[in-house]
Amino acid sequence: MTFSTSFVSDIRFGEGVHATIATSAGALEARGVLVVMDGFLAASGLGEQLAAQFAAAGIAAEFFSDFAGEPKLAHVQAASDAARGKDLVVGIGGGSALDIAKIAACVAAADEAPMHYALAAHPLPRKPLKKIMVPTTAGTGSETSATTIFAGPEGKKLWIWGAETKADLVLLDPLLTVTLPATLTAWCGLDAFVHAFEAATNRNAHGGAALYAHAALRLLTEALETAVKNPADIDARGKVLLGSCYAGIAIDNCGTAIAHNISHALAGLAPVHHGLATALGFEATLAWLAEADTADLAAAAHACGLSDAALLPGFVSDLMDRCGIARALPKAFSAFSADDLAREMRAPENQPMRRSTIRDVSDADIDRIAAAMIALPKTL
Amino acid sequence: MTFSTSFVSDIRFGEGVHATIATSAGALEARGVLVVMDGFLAASGLGEQLAAQFAAAGIAAEFFSDFAGEPKLAHVQAASDAARGKDLVVGIGGGSALDIAKIAACVAAADEAPMHYALAAHPLPRKPLKKIMVPTTAGTGSETSATTIFAGPEGKKLWIWGAETKADLVLLDPLLTVTLPATLTAWCGLDAFVHAFEAATNRNAHGGAALYAHAALRLLTEALETAVKNPADIDARGKVLLGSCYAGIAIDNCGTAIAHNISHALAGLAPVHHGLATALGFEATLAWLAEADTADLAAAAHACGLSDAALLPGFVSDLMDRCGIARALPKAFSAFSADDLAREMRAPENQPMRRSTIRDVSDADIDRIAAAMIALPKTL
DSSP states (O other), X not given: OOEEEEOOSEEEESTTGGGGHHHHHHHTTOSEEEEEEOHHHIIIIXXXXXXXXXXXXXXXXXXXXXXXXXXXXXXXXXXXXXHTTOSEEXXXXXXXXXXXXXXXXXXXXXXXXXXXXXXXXXXXXXXXXXXXXXXXXXXXXGGGOSEEEEEOTTSOEEEEEOXXXXXXXXXXXXXXXXXXXXXXXXXXXXXXXXXXXXXXXXXXXXXXXXXXXXXXXHHHHHHHHHHHHOTTOHHHHHHHHHHHHHHHHHHHHHOOOHHHHHHHHHHHHSOOXXXXXHHHHHHHHHHHHHTTOOHHHHHHHHHXXXXXXXXXXXXXXHHHHHTTOOOOBOGGGGGOOHHHHHHHHTSGGGHHHHHTSSSOOOHHXXXXXXXXXXXXXXXO | OOEEEXXXXXXXXXXXXXXXXXXXHHHTTOXXXXXXXXXXXXXXXXXXXXXXXXXXXXXXXXXXXXXOSSOBHHHHHHHHHHHTTOSEEEEEESHHHHHHHHHHHHXXXXXXXXXXXXXXXXXXXXXXXXXXXXXXXXXXXXXXXXEEEEEOXXXXXXXXXXXXXXXXXXXXXXXXXXXXXXXXXXXXXXXXXXXXXXXXXXXXXXXXXXXXXXXXXXXXXXXXXXXXXOTTOHHHHHHHHHHHHHHHHHXXXXXXXXXXXXXXHHHHHSOOOHHHHXXXXXXXXXXXXXXXXXXXXXXXHHHTTOSOGGGHHHHHHHHHHHTTOOOOBXXXXXXXXXXXXXXXXTSGGGHHHHHTSSSOOOHHHHHHHHHHHHTSOBOO
């Protein structure tokens, strides 16, 4: 066993810790701060509350909420421009807000535009602005990862990756997640579950990251259904949020596998929620994957409270049932065939997730999986 | 549940990772390096091997091995002077080498002497030299902690504490621990076990650090006896080394408790190995502690594979038996009475460990515990 594990170095968890955002920025010696925040959150009263926090701390804070949906180049460009001259960026919201904040904090440290760094064309500035990440959904794990995703000028998904994008401080406040609707709680929670599962069982899995991945599987197994059904249950919300964060650390170290190949391939065809797409791809492949019967699969099963990896497919389908996840794709997928999806699954950018899968993924496997995915009802 | 967990941000584990010390220093952009290394290690061939590594990497490296036993002011002063003008310090050896390296990396970043920073008299320089820590014993967890201990001008134990002392990179190589004698393997391993146990069960315990503490208890329960009895078992050595590192993260976040009050009090009277003193203090108080019957004690028991906290005292005594730990103090303790030890246990510097203990520690408890400790044979 040999491994290398990197972590976000400071995580603070608890009901109400979002009240410490401005004082935490002060402790990081910030004088000028850009807050990248989902627009609906800014409008919810949280924007005013945060502005008051920064005023009380004597820190100049500017707010940026001019984005919606998945991050696009225009968003990250505008946020980067807004961050210039500041010394700290707060990202607060879902994965999009966090990714935009992480990119802006890096790009603003030099004179180049975001595209200069896309797909690792050039190394990121060595001294990015400091970053505080405050997730309000529990799923992407973006708060702990070294990666970001945005749509380039032609709408193609691009990424900016590097240790420079990592947060200096993560604040996990379950209070900020209680308004997340049940459907999104379920989709994001399953995304986190699959992050943990794939990081713990793929070809890059190692004992260092398994510590986090197994903790995430335990927390999500224990609390996700409750968080979906009883949205105000702070204890369950906290466990799901912490599980999502740990799952993010796990994938940041070990990456994902076939379920993410499928969800990225689906997203290449038409808009679909990443968590839903991942959950559907996971369910469609888990029985096949579990046949590999590796020690890592057995350990992941144990973390879910199961005696054997063979029980995993039934467990996951039941978890998805209990979380009310409909097995269906958005209507837009009616326009695509299994061949279209298989082509996306074979696209170069999705091969790392294919190769990291613990079983060899043959072309026949891809055709079979793509057919099963496209056979799902297109009713969402 | 609210907690704040801080981590060393990069841990690399594996047989042979010590061969990457110089290239890792290069990746951290080091041009001039001070290597603080136990003298016997430097003489063992590892010194030459490391010098060759640095030469091959084109990095100027100076070696400092002019210390023995627990760190004294003269050692940390000389190491700090040697580190001036360098940009990275490697600590390789037991807890003493690591503590000296951590202090030197901080002190060398400014013009003051080490005593300027002792007991937090002044804040540490904000931009310390970079640090790579490579433990060759498995116990202190110094590689992951923000604290250091050294003896001041009058021989009194002092500490220098701060996030600035933390390593940028920890390299855990079980190969470097195979020559550790059985007695030291056992003493250091028990020290790590108690770190994990106290961090997981004291008044400061929280879920964030419990992740590491429980992992450490599992690893040490599984592998310590094997590492003692079969010193060349790399798998067991690795588990003990990783367990010790995780236990260090746990105490770095949550601190220790009564067993460390006792071991520090014993060290205030006469020289005694810290791991032995801690193990003896732990065994002498565990049955009393376990009566508290908290959820944290139960969780720690589960991590040791036990169904109930009431089984902990028997388990720990058996573990100490299996690891061949003699229940005895060094001969020098013949000169001291239970009152002497009780006085040290009540000394101001040992009160944080008394207060953090999950049960209230009354003066009568201290007298009783001190009497039990001093009643041990003084035959070492």
